[in-house]
Amino acid sequence: MKHIFLNLKRFDIVCERGGVNRLSAPATWGTAIARAVAPVATRYEGTAEFAAFLPEAHIIPAVQEKGTAPFGIGCQGVHTEDSAPGGNFGAFTTLRTANSMAELGCSWALIGHCEERMHLRSVMAEAGADPAAIEPAVDRILAREVRAAQAAGLKVLFCMGERSEEQDAWDQVLTRQLEGGLAGAAKDGLRIAYEPVWSIGPGKTPADAPYIAKVARLVKAALPGVDVVYGGGLKADNAQMLAGIDEIDGGLIALTRFTGEIGFYPDEYAEIVDLYLGK
Template identity: 55%
Template sequence: MKHICLNLKRFDITPDYGGVNRIAPVEKWAEFILRNTQGKLKAYDGNEVEFDMFFPEEHILNAVSSLEPGSPVNLGCQSIYRKDTLIGGNFGAFTGERPASAMVLAGCRKTMIGHCEERQDKKGILEAAGVKDFSAVNRILNQEIQCALNRGMKVLYCIGERSEEQGQWKEVLSQQLEVGLAGVDLGQVVIAYEPVWSIGPGKIPADKAYITKIARFIKEKTKGAEVIYGGGLKKENAAMLASIEEIDGGLIALTRFQGEMGFYPEEYLEIIRIYMEALQLNKSEIIGGAAHENGI
């Protein structure tokens, strides 16, 4: 199964407030995105690829109400809190947080946990408290994953190394996997690899050889868990990522990086088209090559 995930971050904020939303009024933003994508996504085989969209919390109810019958879109939230409501226990004293129970009731089937921006935020809090042992971040993320799975949610778990960690990438990723996924049913988790050191303006993107090396490492460590590229699936790298056998999809965020930058539904669909067509071409070449070797 391939997984095309969409992280809509805070792309709902309009330019006059410093954001990039030029597509719809905030109150209709989720509806606009779904109305302009889900119909065309139905053209793809649901047994081969699934489409996940992770919305900011306040847009989830609008997104749920905009789902069409038979929509191929799975709705998700952008992480959850490390604790949850419990019958006979905490009934909702979670001011400012997103317990898994609330997200499930709102209509989320999935959640993203451990995105590099979430990791950086937790690391910053620890630094402000004078803590230098950042392994606590992975333990907290593990608690979030456990809460999600206990509520029947599936998880997109993000891992990745920063620039200063590149020389120790194996140790960094091993800890993120071993601690973050301790006691977790990996059948309910897809892992997104984010090479944090290569993401952002002016940085050199990770190449095919590097991504392949990391994906193989993750699959070996997890005994075959599904791995997608979390460093940004876009038009420029869609065909390349489709050619990597160990990569099971990608994470899309911005679709336009220059001019009126932002997320645009038609460009999102174009990225998916390029990726899926390249995937089918690669399959055809593999089948053709096998037939030739067998003398067919």
Template identity: 35%
Template sequence: MKQIFVNLKRFDVAKRLGGICPMDNPREWIEWVMDESVKYGLGKLQDIQVTYLLPEALLISAIEKLAEYAEDETKNIHIGCQGVFRQNIAPGGNFGAFTTNLPAAAAKSIGCTWSIIGHSEERRDKLQIIGEFEPACNDSNVLGEKAANAVHGLINEEVLCALDSGIDVLLCIGETADEKGEGSFEEQKPRIQAVLKSQLEIGLKGVQEKLDERQIVIGYEPIWAIGPGKTPPDGEYIAFVSEYIKWVVKELYDFYPVVVYGGGLKEENAGMISKIESIGGGLVALTKFTQPIAFEPEGLRNIIQKYVD
């Protein structure tokens, strides 16, 4: 089963308010997205699962809209959240002191079956917070490494909370330009491996016994290549990284994960990505990158067609 994830970030805010939702009512927009997804047959694709990762405000509307259709029309469409809190709700535990956060138990009760965790933006924000409250963490490479490991530890707590609540996880990892460093690709390889191994070693700690019922997919984000004007990695680079991810997870935790390309699956690169044997899908954010930028289910269908052709 190939995995296609769609991370719809600020589609819970209308364009006139600074977001990117084309409708003034974002809930009506996500209902339209679900209708169109069913119309284009995304729920009936053979051997392809489509998972929408949504802001909390849009989750219930999306889940309720899909429930209006017959199961055979939506069986391969899943709804997930954009992260869970590092603490959770459980019988006999704290049930309410998470006012500004989304506990995994709450996401599950809404109907989420997936969560994206460790997205590059989330890692960056956590690192910035640690640096603001502990300025010494920014003073040397050693302390910087400690701060990064602290972020990996927070990510791990979120992963475990999601799995414990019955939610599957898309765990994102990747290297920045500074972490990759200068020089030839051969010179960069050991630095890339060290960064990814650290994120995986800490981020996946304690997951083995939970994998009989749950699954973890690894999303590889080449952070250095994401954004306007950046040059994306070629197939050789992506193959090297994805093969290493599979190998190191097997060495550390004795399972082979599905690895998807998280640098942005598009019509332009879907064919190339699909030919990399160690890649099992991709992460989509938008389907239209010229102004006005947009996400449209028809565009997603076109990306998937390019991927499977």
């Protein structure tokens, strides 16, 4: 089975505030996303697994709108600790715990996205941490997030990938991220998203099929039975290329349009999925 994930980041911000939301008023944005995903997920039910990761404020309306449509709603990360009977009752001000997300209707958590990793690195660097100790520490924190999400019954899309300065040692870097970031994790309900950070962004050369395939083989050798999706952006211009990589089991979509009036457009989302899945 293929897997189609949608990560809307903070795309709920309107253009007047520097965002790219041309889809809906912020109050109805979560509903609009669910309406965009539902018909596509229904059309491919039994062929592909769908999930959409949303900013926290939009989870409840998205869950309500999706109803019984065959896709999951996910949160963008969880805290490393959580409430527990006989333990902490929920004193986690400002922090998004996995139990709270499950209560809101989430069935997925996105963990280890390159933007989350960048934030963790910046906090440690601000504290004067030894640069050599930062990456292993990031891995340990992410592993605690994964375990917390799984303890709450959430499925996990775990993101990993190398930066440009790490490319020469790509296999060592990715192996470390998998071993450290998934320490103690269960394979059940786990999916891996490969983000070639060095190739993402304006003016950068996208990763090609042979490169993506060799990374997927490395991941599957380390985690037999766990599916791998391309997390560097499933788009109209790479959907058919990615569909031709046997080792890849799906993709992560964010924006659908990257030039002109950039943003997320439901019709273009459907077109990308159709291109990838072959309709």
